Amino acid sequence: MFQKVAIIGGGAAAATLVSELLERRTPKPLHLDWYAGRPDAGRGVAYGTPSERHLLNVRAASMGMFVSKPGGFLEYAQSLDPHVKGSDFLPRKLYGDFLRSRVEQAIGNAHTFKHHINVVPFTADSLVPSKEGITIGYGDESAHADAAVLAIGSLPPRPLPGVQDAAMASGRYVTDPWPYLASASEDDRPLRVLVIGLGLTAVDVLLELSAKWPNARFTALSRHGKLPEPHLDSPSVPGDDGSDLIEALRDDPNARNWSKRLRKAMGLGRYAHGANSDEERAVDWRTVIDGMRPHTQSLWADLPVAERARFLRHARWAWERARHRMPPQVTDAVIKLEKADRLKRLRGRMRSVSLSPDGELAVLRALPGGNEITETYDIVVQTVGLNTDTLRTKHPLVRQLIVDNLVLPDSLGLGLKAQRDGHLLDHDGKPRANLFAIGSLLRGALWESTAIPEIRRQAQSVANMLVSNKPEKATK
Numbered sequence: 001m002f003q004k005v006a007i008i009g010g011g012a013a014a015a016t017l018v019s020e021l022l023e024r025r026t027p028k029p030l031h032l033d034w035y036a037g038r039p040d041a042g043r044g045v046a047y048g049t050p051s052e053r054h055l056l057n058v059r060a061a062s063m064g065m066f067v068s069k070p071g072g073f074l075e076y077a078q079s080l081d082p083h084v085k086g087s088d089f090l091p092r093k094l095y096g097d098f099l100r101s102r103v104e105q106a107i108g109n110a111h112t113f114k115h116h117i118n119v120v121p122f123t124a125d126s127l128v129p130s131k132e133g134i135t136i137g138y139g140d141e142s143a144h145a146d147a148a149v150l151a152i153g154s155l156p157p158r159p160l161p162g163v164q165d166a167a168m169a170s171g172r173y174v175t176d177p178w179p180y181l182a183s184a185s186e187d188d189r190p191l192r193v194l195v196i197g198l199g200l201t202a203v204d205v206l207l208e209l210s211a212k213w214p215n216a217r218f219t220a221l222s223r224h225g226k227l228p229e230p231h232l233d234s235p236s237v238p239g240d241d242g243s244d245l246i247e248a249l250r251d252d253p254n255a256r257n258w259s260k261r262l263r264k265a266m267g268l269g270r271y272a273h274g275a276n277s278d279e280e281r282a283v284d285w286r287t288v289i290d291g292m293r294p295h296t297q298s299l300w301a302d303l304p305v306a307e308r309a310r311f312l313r314h315a316r317w318a319w320e321r322a323r324h325r326m327p328p329q330v331t332d333a334v335i336k337l338e339k340a341d342r343l344k345r346l347r348g349r350m351r352s353v354s355l356s357p358d359g360e361l362a363v364l365r366a367l368p369g370g371n372e373i374t375e376t377y378d379i380v381v382q383t384v385g386l387n388t389d390t391l392r393t394k395h396p397l398v399r400q401l402i403v404d405n406l407v408l409p410d411s412l413g414l415g416l417k418a419q420r421d422g423h424l425l426d427h428d429g430k431p432r433a434n435l436f437a438i439g440s441l442l443r444g445a446l447w448e449s450t451a452i453p454e455i456r457r458q459a460q461s462v463a464n465m466l467v468s469n470k471p472e473k474a475t476k
């Protein structure tokens with residue numbers, strides 16, 4: 001087993017792994033250094049929002065922190081409010097409180113099994129493997145560990161191509177919406193706001209800013225101009241166990257087959273928004289997507305790299321729309337904004353953003369037919385999905401690992417090359433015995449690797465490997 005372990009990251013993934021490890025009796029006591037970046041870590045990006053408008057997109061019953069206790073969050077929420085139901089979509093802030101309370105409890109009880117934990121309120125900036133293990137650099141200091149786990153979430157967003165320096169410098173072009181939303185104050189000016197992208201983060205931005213800025217008008221621009229699909233009020237009953245579909249996808253692993261089979265199984269187009277009758281629910285397409293979830297990682301593993309690339313080019317947006325859905329309350333709020341004429345959705349692509357002489361942002365965009373048009377906005381917020389492009393990132397630790405040739409970037413920009421169990425690969429493509437990742441960095445290996453149900457499984461499996469007494473076969 002690895003006795004001294006460095007866990008790097010300040011979000012839900014790191015908090016889950018820390019708690020998994022501290023709550024185990026191990027052959028020898030553990031010494032954990034948690035490089036958390038702050039003293040009260042654990043909420044991370046998703047659950048650090050202070051806004052009650054930002055809801056979980058997974059029902060409360062499925063958001064437990066541990067594989068052994070999937071209903072843990074529901075119990076916590078019901079201890080505060082007995083009216084909460086398992087099918088509810090609760091505020092992410094509450095989930096952050098839950099994560100904090102669980103990790104604090106695990107840290108408080110660490111002595112039960114003689115474990116020791118040191119919460120380092122700094123980010124880890126470098127990792128250097130050595131014969132003895134790994135040296136972690138942070139601030140002006142360094143420390144030693146036998147093994148390290150990267151749980152750093154997705155990478156800081158980068159501005160889209162075409163955004164000019166002056167537009168960035170104006171402070172009106174926002175690449176990272178979360179700190180912006182947290183600090184945005186009430187404003188009653190008639191602001192014109194453009195949101196680029198139309199996923200769940202765009203929806204969070206629209207709900208928050210439309211409440212804080214009651215006279216603002218919003219335009220949302222994306223390739224297809226479509227909102228994420230909505231969840232139904234209550235979970236649907238699957239029509240069958242989905243095994244025929246899974247088998248058909250496995251038999252012919254290519255993106256075209258995936259698209260064809262999925263469209264057919266989902267009866268695509270039949271249920272646009274709000275299919276709520278019993279009849280519709282019995283064959284609800286959502287059950288097809290949700291039913292794939294236990295198999296998605298192994299199906300992805302079967303797809304050759306060229307087919308993965310094709311899937312990302314042609315089907316990613318449709319997958320994300322169907323897979324990451326809006327809670328019903330959120331759907332209602334967005335529809336209300338549209339009906340009040342405060343939100344307009346556009347199809348097209350942003351070509352460039354520049355600063356106009358009078359200090360506004362001039363956005364040039366391509367129209368679906370090929371023409372271009374320029375419009376001006378007061379604020380532009382970029383929400384184009386998770387950044388996992390490790391080759392182009394400025395994230396200090398990831399850069400150092402790549403520049404020093406210690407790990408390999410995924411060739412499709414989906415994190416780092418890794419085994420499916422989380423071992424990162426060295427420059428020869430061999431698994432490193434004592435360097436692991438969980439969460440978004442494993443998207444290339446697993447595709448489905450960002451939400452709590454996947455993260456808690458990864459945390460459990462990496463914890464098992466860390467404390468296992470079996471000799472590690474992977475290379476150092």
Ligand SMILES: Cc1cc2nc3c(=O)[nH]c(=O)nc-3n(C[C@H](O)[C@H](O)[C@H](O)COP(=O)(O)OP(=O)(O)OC[C@H]3O[C@@H](n4cnc5c(N)ncnc54)[C@H](O)[C@@H]3O)c2cc1C
Nearest residue numbers: 009010011012013044045056057123124152153439451452
């Ligand atoms: C807006 C949003 C809503 C979501 N809603 C849901 C949901 O409802 N249900 C669900 O299951 N999933 C949801 N997700 C998916 C979500 O990503 C995961 O549930 C989970 O929060 C991921 O946690 P993480 O720890 O991997 O990443 P993060 O939350 O990104 O946390 C990683 C943290 O590590 C820090 N860090 C980075 N580098 C270093 C370093 N070198 N040293 C120390 N710290 C570092 C980062 O600053 C960050 O705070 C949502 C995601 C987003 C973005």
